[in-house]
Amino acid sequence: MYSIGELSRRTSVKVPTIRYYEQMGLIDTPERSEGNQRRYARSDLERLAFIRHARDLGFTIDAIRQLIDLGDHAERPCADADRIATEQLVSVRTRIAQLRRLEAELARIATCCTGETIGECYVIRALSDHSLCESEHSHAASGGTNLALESPEPQALKHQIHKRR
Amino acid sequence: MYSIGELSRRTSVKVPTIRYYEQMGLIDTPERSEGNQRRYARSDLERLAFIRHARDLGFTIDAIRQLIDLGDHAERPCADADRIATEQLVSVRTRIAQLRRLEAELARIATCCTGETIGECYVIRALSDHSLCESEHSHAASGGTNLALESPEPQALKHQIHKRR
DNA sequence: TCTTGAACCTATAGTCACTGGAGGGTTTAG
DNA sequence: CTAAACCCTCCAGTGACTATAGGTTCAAGA
Known part of the structure; x- marks a missing residue:
């Protein structure tokens, strides 16, 4: 499990930006610690890396949202x-x-x-x-x-x- | 004297954008009619054309502001x-x-x-x-x-x- | 002259992808 | 225990526009 800071360091995506992506629905709402701090799984790390990569290529948030949705359904036509x-x-x-x-x-x-x-x-x-x-x-x-x-x-x-x- | 709509048609700059430029200080506050409508002079038209041209070339509002200031002082080094x-x-x-x-x-x-x-x-x-x-x-x-x-x-x-x- | 639709007005908020600050709580290391 | 680092939510700012709400004025036609 990662804290938001650790996730940020591993992906080079800033903490506020991670929160933003959660708000925009690109990242699932993570579990929280007893102190109400976000705790992320490895799958969240991979999702964020995907988003980072797509952003680097200039895809809009909306396009990324669509790509993520597609990626969650392997049987769909590509x-x-x-x-x-x-x-x-x-x-x-x-x-x-x-x-x-x-x-x-x-x-x-x-x-x-x-x-x-x-x-x-x-x-x-x-x-x-x-x-x-x-x-x-x-x-x-x-x-x-x-x-x-x-x-x-x-x-x-x-x-x-x-x-x- | 031009109305804002006429200025807009002559420069292809939208009415709200003209108001925005006034707010940002790129255009002088124009005279008003009795009905409180903006009335622009030919010099305003020329100023807006300058701004439009500079925007087309990608200059930021701030850079344009500087260029306008420079343009108002012919004796300054260029x-x-x-x-x-x-x-x-x-x-x-x-x-x-x-x-x-x-x-x-x-x-x-x-x-x-x-x-x-x-x-x-x-x-x-x-x-x-x-x-x-x-x-x-x-x-x-x-x-x-x-x-x-x-x-x-x-x-x-x-x-x-x-x-x- | 009256009517009506177009054009005008200000104020406020939204767009996009973040980014920053205020005020406060939690965690960690010494 | 304490202080620093990290975390939280909320709210607003960035740049250059753009849109909407609610109201006023103008101009053309009957």
């Missing part, structure tokens, strides 16, 4: 697991493509700035004048502006998922 | 604007590198899954057994697991900034 993994792969590839566009534009802006004062600053000028952009780096999609390092897709996807509940 | 742009460029490049590693691992997992049921599913198996990973895709940095599509650096940076306040 098309769903495959789908989840493939969706994540597509998401990552889309993000990479976006970021490369951003990189190109930022590289151009940052290296063209040879002025000495703001009055001559190409960074400021480029941001002020969208026509100076050589590549189309923005998205006209949602009307929001949370588009850059974070993908608009997960948010859009989040809302779709939300509606499906 | 080293700071250059630094902000360069930091952002580095951040984007780091993110791309991370995502590439994720992509490689996900591609391998997703394409190796040739089983028919979960019991034989390589996706589930790979997530359960970290030793099946061919590349090191995780970060041992923070002990949290918010490491994948989002960079750990901004969070770490946030906390540093937070402490500095």
Whole structure:
């Protein structure tokens, strides 16, 4: 049996994060000691390692929840697991493509700035004048502006998922 | 003079987001009509376009705030604007590198899954057994697991900034 | 002029995946 | 026994939005 601290040290997942995962239903509610402290079994350790690994690969909490459910039923067709993994792969590839566009534009802006004062600053000028952009780096999609390092897709996807509940 | 809705249509920034930017100090508090509705000037439109453009390039609200401040002072040296742009460029490049590693691992997992049921599913198996990973895709940095599509650096940076306040 | 629907307002809370702090209880080692 | 480390719950914060409730104003059409 492990304490939460020991579980944390063995998995490199922080104590509050473990509690969070319990709250989110990814981990079963563990037994408690007489002093009301959580006591975990080896199976909990393995579950947490699974979650950690999936998080490292960028799967959302919800996707992980689905994968866990699938993993608990060995007789089910694995098309769903495959789908989840493939969706994540597509998401990552889309993000990479976006970021490369951003990189190109930022590289151009940052290296063209040879002025000495703001009055001559190409960074400021480029941001002020969208026509100076050589590549189309923005998205006209949602009307929001949370588009850059974070993908608009997960948010859009989040809302779709939300509606499906 | 523009209403908030008209400003929104001209900049593709949503109405609530415009209010948010006002709250965050990126946009000046505009004049109001007799009916207490916001009325924006052309300069507000230009400011919002600047913000939109910077957001598209992934600059944080705080970085944009600094850039706006710099842009209001033409006599200042532009080293700071250059630094902000360069930091952002580095951040984007780091993110791309991370995502590439994720992509490689996900591609391998997703394409190796040739089983028919979960019991034989390589996706589930790979997530359960970290030793099946061919590349090191995780970060041992923070002990949290918010490491994948989002960079750990901004969070770490946030906390540093937070402490500095 | 009146009506009605669209657009506007503020306040508050939610999204996602954590993360931090307050205030207090339990365990462990010296 | 004592102090330090660890544990607990509760609540709120992070960043950049986004949504909803309940109410007011505006503009177009009859």
